[in-house]
Amino acid sequence: MKLVLWILLFFLWSHEGTCGDGVLFTKHPANQTVSQGNAARLGCAVQGVTEPDIVWMKDGEKLFSTDQMFITLGEQHWETYHSVKSVQQQDAGQYWCEVEFHGLTFSSERAWITVEGVPHFVQEPQDVATFPNVPFNLTCVAVGPPEPVEVLWWVGGVQEGEAGPSPSVLHVKGVNNSVKFYCEAKNTRGISVSRTGTVHIKVLPAAPVGLQVQKMVDNNVTLSWRPGFTGHSELSTCILQLSRRAVRRWELPQQEVLVPPHLQVLSGLRSHSNYSFRVSCVNEVGASPFSPWLHFQTPESVKYVPSTAAELAVSSPLLAAPLHVELSVFSPAFKPPGPESSVSFTAARSFNRTCAELHESTLDSLGINADLKNKLQDVLIPERLLTLGHMLGKVNGSDPLVSQ
Incomplete structure (x- = not known):
């Protein structure tokens, strides 16, 4: 056992400074303590390589230098230096040089640069x-x-x-x-x-800003806003208040949402209605003032067709089934395309053939909103232009079923 140990020690002593077959570091970088702002220089030399492919490392990372120079010390013997002109605290660390030989990487001894200066x-x-x-x-x-x-x-x-x-x-x-x-x-x-x-x-947050309607799809509306000054405390929730304006203002139940994100999707709103919303946000101290109201109107829930001819279905107490009328100028009144188009409305009164005087129904008597009324101006067919066809039967023993 002692003989094996002595052989191992002799081998290590005889190969001290050797990296491998014929590769030998003849100079290693040395520890340096440098005052901040002064220059530092580390040297490294290796023997047994044909080309000077020596790389400097710092704290495990490769150092890239555009001005690295190699000095020839002899055949296959090269020396190089790493220099810092004005040492700063970030230059402090552990340095060494490496060389590749036959696919293997060999390293020199490691040295420290210690930078002295103000704390x-x-x-x-x-x-x-x-x-x-x-x-x-x-x-x-x-x-x-x-x-x-x-x-x-x-x-x-x-x-x-x-x-x-x-x-x-x-x-x-x-x-x-x-x-x-x-x-x-x-x-x-x-x-x-x-x-x-x-x-x-920490204080109360400021009112949210930048309220806007991001998009409206059917009766679903996406609302968004931006937080104001947070009061030096993270916002946790925001409170949304929504109201609908009809003959009078209807205050809807308020909603509390987690933030971020600062947006909310409202579902199930009434079509072609006027709404308003405002927001208040909450931090550890409490709730901010409410933002100013933002007003918006939901779209009409009218189905559309892409063609220039459409069918108007009219329901009336007089008719057991809708009266279908072909229209040839439907497109100008209803612009956006859709899978199919029909408009249904209920007549304000019924009539029968025994009535001595027929009072014609008007758009004002249909009970529809002004927007839809304007669109129906071009497609309404007056009652006096409708004629009854042959008798189809009777409803409740009296009212006849009619067709155009």
């Missing part, structure tokens, strides 16, 4: 949103080298206590108003100042 922050104080007079903590962490690093707090332009070691946690008993704060970190190289944070007091 740099690992964790800077962040903005805080809180209720009035509620305690909270602020955290600041800064490091060197050189160490040690001390931290001093400033709140509202006033120094809070004395400097203490990093990391530092400042306990604030509570504030009534918004206030600014930051921390200072100091070592033998100088002082660094953190970002300035703000303590925000």
Whole structure:
């Protein structure tokens, strides 16, 4: 056993600095401690490769350099350097060089660049949103080298206590108003100042803005809005109020929806009706004021046909079945195409052939809205132009069934 161990130790000693068959690192990068702003230079040399294919690595990532140079030290013997003209904290780390040979990758020894300078922050104080007079903590962490690093707090332009070691946690008993704060970190190289944070007091949110109707399909309407000022507190829900305007305003049950997203689909609305909606949003403090009302009108639920001829179905107490009339100028009155088209309305009164004087029904007597009335002007057939055909039978022993 001892003999095997001695043979192994002799092998390792005789191949010290060797990467493989004929590949040998003759120079390795060395540890360096550099003051911030000064230059740093790492060297690496390898023997036994035909072409100078030496790559520099930092913390496991390949370094790409457009000005990397190779120096010939001899046959199949190359040297290269990695240089940093002005070292900053981000240049600190572990470095080494690599070379590929016959499909294998060989690495040099590893070295550290340590950057000395004023402290740099690992964790800077962040903005805080809180209720009035509620305690909270602020955290600041800064490091060197050189160490040690001390931290001093400033709140509202006033120094809070004395400097203490990093990391530092400042306990604030509570504030009534918004206030600014930051921390200072100091070592033998100088002082660094953190970002300035703000303590925000949570308040009610502002009213939502940008209310709009995104789309209307049949009797389904998609409404959207944008949140206003959140009051330094995340919005949880929004409240929708909807009303329908007819002879009088009907207030419909309000809806509460989770946000985001800031939109809602309303289903089952009445066709060709006037609606209004407004929104209020809620955070931890409470509900915002309502937005101004947004007014919109739902479309008519009229079916359409693509052709220029259509059939008008008229139902009347006089008729047991609808009276079908062919129309040749239907398209101008109803523009959008659809799978089929028919318009049904109920006559205001019935008539029979024994009546001495026939009072003609008018559009005003049909009980339809003004929009549809205008569209029917061109397609209405007056009663006086309809003639009764042959007797088809009787309903309840009296009213006849008629056809055109």
